[in-house]
Amino acid sequence: EVVLTQSPGTLSLSPGDRATLSCRASQILSHSYLVWYQQKPGQAPRLLMYGAYFRATGTPDRFSGSGSGTDYTLSISRLEPEDSAVYYCQRFGSSPRYTFGQGTKLEIK
Amino acid sequence: QVQLQESGPRLVKPSQTLSLTCSVSGDSINSGDYFWTWIRQHPGKGLEWIGYIYYSGSTYSNPSLTGRVTMSVDTSKNQFSLRLNSVTSADTAVYYCARDNYNDYAMDVWGQGTTVTVSS
Numbered sequence: 076e077v078v079l080t081q082s083p084g085t086l087s088l089s090p091g092d093r094a095t096l097s098c099r100a101s102q103i104l105s106h107s108y109l110v111w112y113q114q115k116p117g118q119a120p121r122l123l124m125y126g127a128y129f130r131a132t133g134t135p136d137r138f139s140g141s142g143s144g145t146d147y148t149l150s151i152s153r154l155e156p157e158d159s160a161v162y163y164c165q166r167f168g169s170s171p172r173y174t175f176g177q178g179t180k181l182e183i184k
Numbered sequence: 185q186v187q188l189q190e191s192g193p194r195l196v197k198p199s200q201t202l203s204l205t206c207s208v209s210g211d212s213i214n215s216g217d218y219f220w221t222w223i224r225q226h227p228g229k230g231l232e233w234i235g236y237i238y239y240s241g242s243t244y245s246n247p248s249l250t251g252r253v254t255m256s257v258d259t260s261k262n263q264f265s266l267r268l269n270s271v272t273s274a275d276t277a278v279y280y281c282a283r284d285n286y287n288d289y290a291m292d293v294w295g296q297g298t299t300v301t302v303s304s
Binding site for chain 1: 230231232233235236244246247248280282285288289290291292294295296297
């Protein structure tokens with residue numbers, strides 16, 4: 076089973092900064108199978124990015140995805156207070172179908 | 185606008201069966217365009233994929249839960265359901281239903297989630 080490790084665990088930044096969130100897979104992963112979600116407190120996760128690079132409907136263009144192989148990155152430019160959330164990466168595989176990273180908490184202060 | 189809504193008992197006794205239903209509006213399960221999925225999140229923890237059901241009734245569940253999970257679909261009501269038997273406190277979690285866009289390998293619409301507590 077492919078394990079996803081996200082870093083850092085918590086990221087504290089200021090409005091207007093740029094955030095860089097990492098997701099590392101234990102085995103090479105096709106970019107097509109890498110997804111990012113945003114979860115705000117008390118809410119369900121929301122799809123942000125799919126196929127590593129493609130923004131989901133409604134995702135601002137301040138969000139971008141990059142990476143290949145085992146290393147993937149979610150970048151958020153011009154941080155806004157509303158970006159405070161936990162961000163999860165997810166990978167598609169054979170068994171189980173999906174697994175998730177442990178999440179990165181982004182705090183905007 | 186597609187919406188999913190979970191419903192079911194919030195409190196289940198140990199060794200009993202957890203039962204949840206997800207009602208879908210704004211889309212038809214019968215379309216065959218998506219898998220219909222259950223995910224859970226333990227208190228303060230990350231996400232765990234439970235399994236999916238297709239409109240045809242075919243299912244696939246997480247091997248870590250195989251043997252305890254049953255999923256069903258009622259296309260006439262546009263609903264799908266989850267049953268998890270022999271529950272323990274380890275099954276206490278927020279349970280989400282979601283729509284799996286299998287072309288993009290992503291859950292693109294989620295229910296709000298329902299907290300299920302296993303306790304006597």
